Amino acid sequence: MRIQTWFMSVVCVTALAAFVACGADTPASSVVPAAANVAAPASRPAAPVSTPALQQTEYTQALPSQPLPAMVAIPAAPAPQKQITAPSPQPTARAVRTAAPRPAAPAAPVFPVTVKDGNGDDVVFDSPPERIVAFDSAVVEILFAIGEGDRVVGTHEFVTSPPEANDVPRVGGAFNMDVEATVALEPDLVFLFFDRFKEDLERAGLRVLFIATLSDDFNKVADRIRLWGEIVGNPVSAEAVASDFEERVKTITTTMADYTAGPSVFQDEGALWTPGQGTLIQQVFDVLKLENIAFDVVGYEQISPELIVERDPGVIIASYGDSISGDPVFKDLLAVRNRSVYVPTSDALSIAGPRFVQGIEELARWVYPGLFP
Structure with missing residues (x-):
């Protein structure tokens, strides 16, 4: 009987162990929900779809009927395929342009400098003018921007920039020059954006450069900056300002190119x-x-x-x-x-x-x- 009892105990323990062993396998099914959770986001709307909504809503509120369908994608970066295939950070277009080599500027001024005026005549400078009456807002800004503002001894009343030009004497309104006041400043160059007073100034013994204001191509602003760098003998500073202008324009045109x-x-x-x-x-x-x-x-x-x-x-x-x-x-x-x-x-x-x-x-x-x- 003891042997039988002992034998039955062993059988029961063995059966219980087998049951526990089998039961331990059944929780493996609990892994299934985890797998389902991994795949779950695929059945839900992808989060990035709604990400630009705030920005697009703001634009739509400002211009509900604009832009046309092609502009709806404006907040999103163009060429998404390139972004998908380039997992590592890529330099922006502007960074690439900034790093690109620029045309080498002359190391030193070269004279004489010959300039074609608005009438097609050559004006030759054997040396930089020291006292300039710049009767044009753009030229005043250019000269100050390239560090040559101290050469400006006169301008007109509508010049507002830069602040450093506020102390420059005024010799008339934009289209109404006071010739006598101009002569009194003893300039060695008078710049005009129109030729109305050119003959009067020349009869008074003054040297005049007339070049019409740019009116149809703002890309030529950079050329004007370089021109004045040559005239005043500072091509290096002029090149820096002109190149900066061109780079910033290029950034804008490149950004808008796909729209x-x-x-x-x-x-x-x-x-x-x-x-x-x-x-x-x-x-x-x-x-x-x-x-x-x-x-x-x-x-x-x-x-x-x-x-x-x-x-x-x-x-x-x-x-x-x-x-x-x-x-x-x-x-x-x-x-x-x-x-x-x-x-x-x-x-x-x-x-x-x-x-x-x-x-x-x-x-x-x-x-x-x-x-x-």
């Missing part, structure tokens, strides 16, 4: 005067893909309130203060309803000098905050 049509725009220069074809501002609009409602205007013209209402711009640029938002005639304009009236913080877009690119950048950030942070 098509943005919002419609009206620019009010005052009393409903507006720029059209053949102007620097139209070129800015083209670069930023803005549709000018004054597409049939050449140069600058004053257009009617009725035409503005009919063409209903999505964006308004009020160059010299917003006189449109409070006008009941324009209360139903898309731009007014959406508070899309932009007042520039400076006159940078009005002067074809080094600051012009700053004006483009500011406008680009305002219209496309998702592209130009």
Whole structure:
């Protein structure tokens, strides 16, 4: 009996061990939910789909009907395939351009320097002018930007930048020069952006360089900067400023290259005067893909309130203060309803000098905050 009892105990213990062993395998099924959890995100909407919503909503609120479908993708970076196939961080386009070699600037000024004036005549400089009456806002800004502002001894009343130029004597309004006051400053060069007073100044014994203001291609601003570097004998500084201008313009044009049509725009220069074809501002609009409602205007013209209402711009640029938002005639304009009236913080877009690119950048950030942070 003891043997039988002992034998039965062994059998029971063995059976219990087998049961426990089998039971220990069954929890393996608890791994299945974990596997299901791994695959679960695939059945739920991917988080990145909603990530840009905040930025896109902000843009849509400002311009509900703009931009066209091609612009809906603006907040997202172009060419996603390249991003997918490049897991390691890639340098931005701007970084690549910044690192790119620039044209070598002359190590020292070379004289004589020959300049073709606005009449097609050659003006030869055997040495840098020391006392310049720069009757042009752009030239004043250029000379100060390249570190040669101390050569400027006179200008006109509408020069506002840089602040260092505030103490420069004024010799008339932008189109009304005081010849006697100019002669009294004893300049060795007078620069004019129009030739109205050229003969009077030359009869008074002054040397005059006349070159018309840039009006249709802001890319030539860099060339003007380099030109003045040669005239005053500082090509190295001029090259640095000109290259910076070109790099910043290139950044903007490259960023906008993959997009098509943005919002419609009206620019009010005052009393409903507006720029059209053949102007620097139209070129800015083209670069930023803005549709000018004054597409049939050449140069600058004053257009009617009725035409503005009919063409209903999505964006308004009020160059010299917003006189449109409070006008009941324009209360139903898309731009007014959406508070899309932009007042520039400076006159940078009005002067074809080094600051012009700053004006483009500011406008680009305002219209496309998702592209130009």
